[in-house]
Amino acid sequence: MRRILERIWLPGDMIPNEIDLAEEFGCARATVNRAMRALAEEGLLERRRKAGTRVALNPIRKATLEIPITRLEVEQRGWAWRHSVLERAETLPPVSVASRLGLSDDVEMLHVRSLHYADNHPFLYEDRWVNLSEVAAIRDVNLQAIDANEWLVQNTPLTKGDISFSAANATKQEAELLQTSEGEAIFVIDRTTWNGDIPVTIVRLAYTPGYRMHTEI
Amino acid sequence: MRRILERIWLPGDMIPNEIDLAEEFGCARATVNRAMRALAEEGLLERRRKAGTRVALNPIRKATLEIPITRLEVEQRGWAWRHSVLERAETLPPVSVASRLGLSDDVEMLHVRSLHYADNHPFLYEDRWVNLSEVAAIRDVNLQAIDANEWLVQNTPLTKGDISFSAANATKQEAELLQTSEGEAIFVIDRTTWNGDIPVTIVRLAYTPGYRMHTEI
DNA sequence: AAGTGGTCTAGACCACACC
DNA sequence: GTGTGGTCTAGACCACTTC
CATH class of the missing domain: 3.40.1410.10 (Chorismate lyase-like)
Known part of the structure; x- marks a missing residue:
């Protein structure tokens, strides 16, 4: 997230795969997956099997509206x-x-x-x-x-x-x-x-x- | 989710803890955790450490609005x-x-x-x-x-x-x-x-x- | 103090999409 | 075919909160 917000990774850029990131950050692949999934749900990343993960081109940040009583x-x-x-x-x-x-x-x-x-x-x-x-x-x-x-x-x-x-x-x-x-x-x-x-x-x-x-x- | 939608678990009900659910469904606790976290993010469950998990009283179903260009x-x-x-x-x-x-x-x-x-x-x-x-x-x-x-x-x-x-x-x-x-x-x-x-x-x-x-x- | 969810690990297999 | 993300496991420790 920091790398996206600080524009180290630019919109449209491919980012390393989960295995490489796990190695870089010294953590397990599942941990990377959890983080990336969260960022993808927020709309900052776009993920596709085989194709890999890229920084979202249009960071359609999703606003969540609560529908209250x-x-x-x-x-x-x-x-x-x-x-x-x-x-x-x-x-x-x-x-x-x-x-x-x-x-x-x-x-x-x-x-x-x-x-x-x-x-x-x-x-x-x-x-x-x-x-x-x-x-x-x-x-x-x-x-x-x-x-x-x-x-x-x-x-x-x-x-x-x-x-x-x-x-x-x-x-x-x-x-x-x-x-x-x-x-x-x-x-x-x-x-x-x-x-x-x-x-x-x-x-x-x-x-x-x-x-x-x-x-x- | 089925049990909530079919009102087997009613709004406000406490539901079993992760360990018990894992046993019931014959899966690992991490899998239960993943499912429950997803349901909590959708607003169907409310989770608190030690207090446990309950079906949301006000299923403030969160609508996600995309803020498009x-x-x-x-x-x-x-x-x-x-x-x-x-x-x-x-x-x-x-x-x-x-x-x-x-x-x-x-x-x-x-x-x-x-x-x-x-x-x-x-x-x-x-x-x-x-x-x-x-x-x-x-x-x-x-x-x-x-x-x-x-x-x-x-x-x-x-x-x-x-x-x-x-x-x-x-x-x-x-x-x-x-x-x-x-x-x-x-x-x-x-x-x-x-x-x-x-x-x-x-x-x-x-x-x-x-x-x-x-x-x- | 104790029980709950939160998180992480190391490993495995799977499904999909691109080649 | 093959590489990617998707998912699951069994186990462990942690952090918070309620008792």
Whole structure:
């Protein structure tokens, strides 16, 4: 790592193989392998069998985003969290939702709209659809007492997720709920989650204006 | 992993120690360690010496975001990339920039504003300040020929980065550059990068309306 | 004090990708 | 074919943290 950061080994350079490095550093080959694997996972090296190891040309440093439970995210900032369920209905999904989940639009799903507060200020407006045929047990959950996401994470196997981040102008409804004005720029997360190949839930999270998602590399 | 996903081991459960697992699976302890370390890095397990290993209570599944070079991001979508430098000046930074970098505001920095295109449509407006005392060599670089970010990534050690994502309403200037209307919601990335403790560059990336950043977990 | 995970070793065999 | 990384083993000692 030092040699890469100090540009002794330049991007694109081949570096010695594991056996030679082990000899140079006076350690076992397994130790070299462990170190190199870690550097490759960080994106600093590119490794291929037979072809050898080279310093990554585009050190695409991977930022890891933690996808937190809203309650914890709010509480970590020192605010009091609460949320309020605006709507809870078992109903037919719009085609856009059904098709994105690969489900038929003539089977009822659970539709939950809720508003999360931080210290009594609107923080996040959540619009969620849940696949009832996969998570029937959620019918009996008091979603006012526990956030749907928190319940799902703790009670359903979730193996795969698809997340996208974007910006959107607040609709009139969103503006009213988030106590801002129509057209204000809103940070939006759209997330779809599967258990294996079975879609579990799709949710749109619209954050209060000024929200920033933060990470380090 | 199977036992966690199939909820045989529930969130919060302690799981057997490495020696017992090695015996159960008929493998060496090092192999168990390797597997458990991988699961811990994915966020499925929490490990502490002496305290043991437990299934993560909040499977904060970590999404890894790749921070790509804009040229590659555009080209990967099958579009032709080009960019055009709007301004290039060695000048004193505004206090906001200097203070966020922890630099004095009476030392000149390089200010570069540029517009990236995808298939001749405006894609990204970039406003960047570079610490010339750390990266003097960039004075002689033809930034019209290579994107500043791409040059920096390949020619400067960058050890630490701070990234935030947010939504903003397009200013009049941004709207004109991105060929949209004032107030349109814009996806914004603010990134500050250091080499060790020395700040290297700070940049604001304003994406074309409708831009989505995407990842999977 | 003691038990846990963290790390390392020396050796072995394997799988893949390039020749 | 052959050289590379990928993986595994059996054993050892270490470091941390909880008891």
